[in-house]
C-alpha cells in the first residue's frame with residue numbers, strides 16, 4: 306500500500322501526528338503492535354501543560370479534556386514536616402490540567418476513526434526498509450498476512466522500546482543517558498482525592514506524590530527499588546509507607562481506599578540524536594525519555610509532533626525541506642530544557658542511598674531556597690507549566 310506518511314506506534318505522538326496531518330490534508334497510516342483495548346486502558350501520564358491543552362483543542366480533540374479534566378492552578382512541595390504551595394498561575398499566568406493519558410488516547414483514536422483514518426492494531430514483525438531512499442517503507446504482519454507500506458516519510462513514534470531508533474544508521478548518532486537507582490511504585494485507589502492539588506513530597510524514606518484522576522479515584526506514587534516486585538507490597542505495607550512519607554502533625558491525612566492497580570516503573574533520562582535520518586524521523590519517547598517527576602514525557606511527545614507536522618505541511622505545500630531539516634535542532638531545544646528540569650526535580654526530591662551527610666543537607670537547603678525565593682519558585686513554575 307502507498308501513503309504519504311507511515312507512522313509506527315499509536316501512542317500520543319503517533320495518533321496526534323496522524324490527526325494533525327489529516328487536518329492539513331496529508332494522509333498517513335498508523336501501525337500499532339497492541340490492541341485498541343490495550344492502548345486505551347494503559348495507565349500512564351496525567352499532567353497536561355497549557356500548550357498541550359491548546360494543541361489538543363486546536364486539533365478538535367479537546368472537548369472531553371476540557372469538560373472532564375481538572376484544571377490545577379498550583380501544587381505543593383512537602384518537606385521537613387511542612388507544605389509549601391507553588392502558585393503556578395500566580396507566578397506564570399498558566400495552569401495545568403490533570404487528564405489521564407489513556408483518555409487522550411481514546412479521544413485521538415475516536416477522532417482518527419471518525420475521520421476515516423487508517424489505524425492498524427495488533428501488527429507484528431515491523432521492520433523498516435529503503436530508509437536511505439526517497440521512498441522509505443515499512444513492512445509488517447497482521448492476521449497472518451504480510452503487508453508493506455511505501456511512503457514519502459516514515460516516523461517512529463514507537464516509544465523507548467520500539468524498532469525505529471535501533472534501525473537508524475549508527476554513524477553520527479549520539480545517545481545521552483542517566484539511569485536512576487530508584488523507581489516509582491504507582492497505585493490507583495478508589496477514594497476521594499486526599500488533596501485538591503498535587504503534593505510532591507521529599508522524605509528520608511523516599512519521595513512520594515499525591516495526584517488524582519477523578520472525584521472518586523486517586524493516583525499515588527512513592528519511590529521504591531526499581532527491581533522490587535508489586536507482590537512484595539501488601540496494601541497495608543503501601544498505606545503505612547504513604548502515611549509515613551506524606552503526613553506530619555498538622556492533622557492532614559492520606560485518604561485510604563481500595564487499591565485496584567499497582568505497578569513499578571524504572572526511571573531514566575535519555576536523549577538520542579539526531580531525530581532525523583533522511584526521510585526517517587523519531588518523535589516522543591522513541592527519541593527521548595525523562596524521569597516522571599517533572600510530568601514532561603507526554604507533553605514533549607506532543608510538542609515534537611507539532612513541530613514535525615509543520616515541517617511536513619510546509620513540504621507538501623511548497624516542496625521546501627528547510628523546516629523538516631531543522632526538526633532535530635528545533636525539537637531538541639525544548640527537549641533539553643525538559644531533560645534539565647526533570648533531572649532537577651528528580652534530584653531535589655528523591656532519596657539517594659549513597660548520598661553523603663553533606664549532600665543530604667545541601668539537597669534540603671536547595672528546597673529551602675526554592676520556597677524562600679520568589680525567583681527560584683518562578684523558575685520552577687515556568688518549567689512545570691511549560692511557559693517557553
Ligand code: FAD
Pocket residue numbers: 313314315316317318319336337338339344348349350351352353406431462463464465466467468491570588589590591597600601602603604605606
Ligand atoms: P508511547 O506512549 O510509548 O507510545 C508508543 C506506542 O508504540 C505504544 O502504543 C507501543 O505499543 C507502540 N509500539 C512499540 N513498538 C512498536 C512497533 N515495533 N511497531 C508498532 N508499534 C509499536 N508524561 C507527562 O507528560 N506527564 C505525566 O504526568 C507523566 N507521568 C507518567 C507517569 C508514568 C507512570 C509513566 C510510565 C509515564 C509518564 N509520563 C508522563 C510519560 C508519558 O507517558 C510518555 O512520555 C508518553 O507516553 C510518550 O508518548 P509516545 O507516543 O512517544 O510513546
Ligand code: DHB
Pocket residue numbers: 349350351352403503514516517524597598599600
Ligand atoms: C502524575 C504523574 C507524574 O509523573 C507527575 O509528575 C504528576 C502527576 C500523574 O500520573 O497523575
